[in-house]
Amino acid sequence: MGARRKHRGSVVECSPIKSSIICSERTYKERAAVVFFRPTEPYLSSQNYGEIFSNQIIWFVDDTNVYRVTIHKTFEGNLTTKPINGAIFIFNPRTGQLFLKVIHTSVWAGQKRLGQLAKWKTAEEVAALVRSLPVEEQPKQIIVTRKGMLDPLEVHLLDFPNIVIKGSELQLPFQACLKIEKFGDLILKATEPQMVLFNIYDDWLKSISSYTAFSRLILILRALHVNNEKAKMLLKPDKSH
Numbered sequence: 001m002g003a004r005r006k007h008r009g010s011v012v013e014c015s016p017i018k019s020s021i022i023c024s025e026r027t028y029k030e031r032a033a034v035v036f037f038r039p040t041e042p043y044l045s046s047q048n049y050g051e052i053f054s055n056q057i058i059w060f061v062d063d064t065n066v067y068r069v070t071i072h073k074t075f076e077g078n079l080t081t082k083p084i085n086g087a088i089f090i091f092n093p094r095t096g097q098l099f100l101k102v103i104h105t106s107v108w109a110g111q112k113r114l115g116q117l118a119k120w121k122t123a124e125e126v127a128a129l130v131r132s133l134p135v136e137e138q139p140k141q142i143i144v145t146r147k148g149m150l151d152p153l154e155v156h157l158l159d160f161p162n163i164v165i166k167g168s169e170l171q172l173p174f175q176a177c178l179k180i181e182k183f184g185d186l187i188l189k190a191t192e193p194q195m196v197l198f199n200i201y202d203d204w205l206k207s208i209s210s211y212t213a214f215s216r217l218i219l220i221l222r223a224l225h226v227n228n229e230k231a232k233m234l235l236k237p238d239k240s241h
Helices: 018-024 028-037 049-053 114-132 147-156 174-179 181-189 210-226 228-235
Strands: 058-062 068-073 079-084 086-091 097-103 141-144 164-166 194-199
Touching: 049 210, 058 114, 058 174, 086 114, 086 174, 086 181, 097 114, 097 181, 114 147, 141 147, 147 164, 174 181, 174 210, 210 228
Parallel strands: 058 141, 141 164
Antiparallel strands: 058 086, 068 079, 086 097, 097 194
């Protein structure tokens, strides 16, 4: 994977998490207005898959790993959960640019309904990133990997009515990125929220197309998801044999 550096937008920290709750309770009428005026397109599928490699800036947003917990057994034999650091994956399939937003456990302190709140936190962070970028670097489309993100993004991107927000019918295993040590360790060891920028294609685009690079990435992530150890052996073969 390419080297990482802190993105210039990382100095802009989002408003407190409680603001997400306020957004989630906006009236149905206002939400309906958002849906009415925003451009809509069909979900990403095998039929329109090639469109994500056009000259438009398109982001995938994956919230699968935003709220994560470990499970422990108490002395009484009961199971209890403890939040651990999570992350939002914001990925440009044409360039390989990955915005990795680490969500520190402190975000969840004193909050309830954390699974639902995580969606609104994700939308809040995506909107903050869009605002931090110059207009020419802002996305024209945002594709969410889980349909539960559609409403939160609609609300948080009210100021960007021309950004198309749509879901995906394809099962894209971005959550497997955490099985790559560089990402997993960075997220787990973080002591505060931070935004980190990667080029997940490394130098692939020097010799192959964006379409091929994306297909290769998905193949690697699916392999990591199905059998982590065997996939890592193939990716890093033991040269002593």
